[in-house]
Structures are given as structure tokens and as C-alpha cells.
Amino acid sequence: MARQYTQCYDHTPGDKPFSRADLLAFVAGNAWPGATVAILAFLGGAPAISIIAIFIQSAVTVTAVANAWLYHRLVCMPSDALPCAIGTVIANPTVGDLGEFDNDQYFSIRLMPHPPLAESASDQDKRDFTDSVTTDGVQGHELLGPKAWDLPYADPVASEERYYLHCEAEGNFWQAMKDYAVVAGLAVAGGAAAGAAAGAAAGCAIGGFFGPIGCAIGAFVGGLLGAAGGGAAAGYLVATIAFNSDPGNVDDANVGDRNLGPIKEGDRVLVHGHHVYDGFHEGWHELHPLLAVMKIPD
Known part of the structure; x- marks a missing residue:
């Protein structure tokens, strides 16, 4: 039996449906509040708050994109x-x-x-x-x-x-991403946390050749890069599972x-x-x- 997850909508003059050209701007516009909190918390030495912000914002952003894809495209x-x-x-x-x-x-x-x-x-x-x-x-x-x-x-x-x-x-795909947006958020946050820890350790080890200050700088930079990489990898894994599910x-x-x-x-x-x-x-x-x-x- 044919399946249906999307719903078309009635167009009004001036309205624009969700499009490929708007995708990056749409994602960035939805993600920036939580991303800002996460970065500021990380800079302020509050990594736990940063991870919580990543979790919440990831789930919210996935839901927003899914709704646009399913109902306004x-x-x-x-x-x-x-x-x-x-x-x-x-x-x-x-x-x-x-x-x-x-x-x-x-x-x-x-x-x-x-x-x-x-x-x-x-x-x-x-x-x-x-x-x-x-x-x-x-x-x-x-x-x-x-x-x-x-x-x-x-x-x-x-x-x-x-x-x-x-x-x-x-x-x-997008119905699954919407249904499991919280799981996706947890995965991205967990990946970011693991990546940050690994990146900070690696950065400190490299920067440690220049003494304690080098270790601190290396840990900071490595933590940022590791968090971004770990979160992206986890998000990709979740998306791949959803993509192949049905x-x-x-x-x-x-x-x-x-x-x-x-x-x-x-x-x-x-x-x-x-x-x-x-x-x-x-x-x-x-x-x-x-x-x-x-x-x-x-």
C-alpha cells in the first residue's frame, strides 16, 4: 500500500516553499540560538551546559527542518x-x-x-x-x-x-528524523562530548611541548574541533540509519x-x-x- 508522510499546502502570493537554495540559511537560522549558548558556555568553562544546549538545539533544528520538508515544500x-x-x-x-x-x-x-x-x-x-x-x-x-x-x-x-x-x-526519512529528533539530539550531544574530550586530550598532548600554556591552548582548540567533528559524525550516523530504515x-x-x-x-x-x-x-x-x-x- 502506498505511503504518505508529506502534505501539500495552499500557496498564497508572496509565499515561498521550502527550497534547496534556502536549506543552509534555514538550518543556520534555526540552530544559531543553541549554538551561541553552547559556544559561550564552552568559552566560559561550563562544558556541561554547552552539551545540554547542543542536545536541545539539535532536536529542535531537526524537527524544524522535518516540518518544513514534510509540510511546506x-x-x-x-x-x-x-x-x-x-x-x-x-x-x-x-x-x-x-x-x-x-x-x-x-x-x-x-x-x-x-x-x-x-x-x-x-x-x-x-x-x-x-x-x-x-x-x-x-x-x-x-x-x-x-x-x-x-x-x-x-x-x-x-x-x-x-x-x-x-x-x-x-x-x-524525514518522518523518522522527526519522530526520533530527541534521539538525534542525544546522539549529536554525545558525539560532541566525546569528540571534545578526545580533541582536548590530543590538543594538550601536542601543545604540551610548549609548556602548560601550550597545553591549555591546544586543549581549547582541540576541544572545539573535536566537539564539532564528533557531533557531525554522530548526526551523520543517525541520518544514515534513518535513511536506510524504510x-x-x-x-x-x-x-x-x-x-x-x-x-x-x-x-x-x-x-x-x-x-x-x-x-x-x-x-x-x-x-x-x-x-x-x-x-x-x-
Whole structure:
């Protein structure tokens, strides 16, 4: 059965969905209060308070990013919210990597009745093909045609999702991160504490060649670097575990005859799902989540 963790939201003029371009600023904006307390506490010789601040702020930041990803990234389309489409699968379904920040499995389809785009297509060919698809008066117009709102659309030269319908079966990555934000905070704080202790010891050992003052300076610098490295390593470990816990699977949404086998490149399929504008990529329309898919036999 298809899974759904995200919820699209209704766009209002001037609003901007959560996007890749805003990710670092969003994280920094949420993390700075606790990070400031942690640094000041460390400088003031209160490492316990520093670790507590790291724990609390890590959990809060993970929750904030998860909420933005789940509830303020996908914009509900103003027309048919649950359309169906028929087309040909362009490439085998793929699960993104951790660097893409989700574990959805996805594929794209070339909508009928459009012919294949040549592999050697020029940039202008791709733009012309996009115009043909989005003004066809049928599927392409309804599903991929730009809407008259203040949201940007990607250049079809760089993003084939402008002329192919992108379909995603949701994985649980950000829902898991949200559910276990406290655990993530504890892990990051624990990693920072262990890293700080190891870094301080190493720094003192190196700086000790220059006497007690050298040891103190080395311990301070080593503690800061060790805390940052240990916290980052622990956070990466938690994210990796969450990423691999329950990835998306397009077969979850398969309502067709199972003996047809897995979905693959070249299959003709009927798909059904939530029609949204994906603001994280600025932007295109897609079915997210994919709720049903059926292979059409030859």
C-alpha cells in the first residue's frame, strides 16, 4: 500500500516553499540560538551546559527542518488534486542518496501521445519539446503546464521534469528524523562530548611541548574541533540509519497484476497520485506521493 508522510499546502502570493537554495540559511537560522549558548558556555568553562544546549538545539533544528520538508515544500495544485496519467517510463525507478535529503523512490514518464525526445536533442529541442507537451490540450497541458502564479519554473534544459511527469513513492526519512529528533539530539550531544574530550586530550598532548600554556591552548582548540567533528559524525550516523530504515518503493503503489514484474524503463503505465508543485527544486509539477501505478501489458 502506498505511503504518505508529506502534505501539500495552499500557496498564497508572496509565499515561498521550502527550497534547496534556502536549506543552509534555514538550518543556520534555526540552530544559531543553541549554538551561541553552547559556544559561550564552552568559552566560559561550563562544558556541561554547552552539551545540554547542543542536545536541545539539535532536536529542535531537526524537527524544524522535518516540518518544513514534510509540510511546506509541496504546493497543492489549484486544479485536479488527484489526477491519473498514462505514459512510458523513462528510466528504472531510483532511490536518491543521502545527499538529496530523502529516500523516496521515483521515476518519470513521457506522457502519451508524445514521441520520444532524441538522445542527441539540443537545448532548443528540449525547450520546443516542453512547449509541445505543456500546450497539447490534454495530459501535458493539465499536468505539466506552468500556472499563473509567482513561483519559478526550472529551465527544461537542466531539468527533464519540466517535460516528463515525475512520480515519487515516499520513503520515511524525514518522518523518522522527526519522530526520533530527541534521539538525534542525544546522539549529536554525545558525539560532541566525546569528540571534545578526545580533541582536548590530543590538543594538550601536542601543545604540551610548549609548556602548560601550550597545553591549555591546544586543549581549547582541540576541544572545539573535536566537539564539532564528533557531533557531525554522530548526526551523520543517525541520518544514515534513518535513511536506510524504510526507503520508498514504487511497488507499494502497484495496483496491477504482480506477475507483470517490477516497473522498468520502457514500461507503459497508468499512474495516480497527489498533483503538486515541488518547490524544493524550483520547480516543476509531479505526482507526490504516487498512490497507484499499474503496468499496461503489451
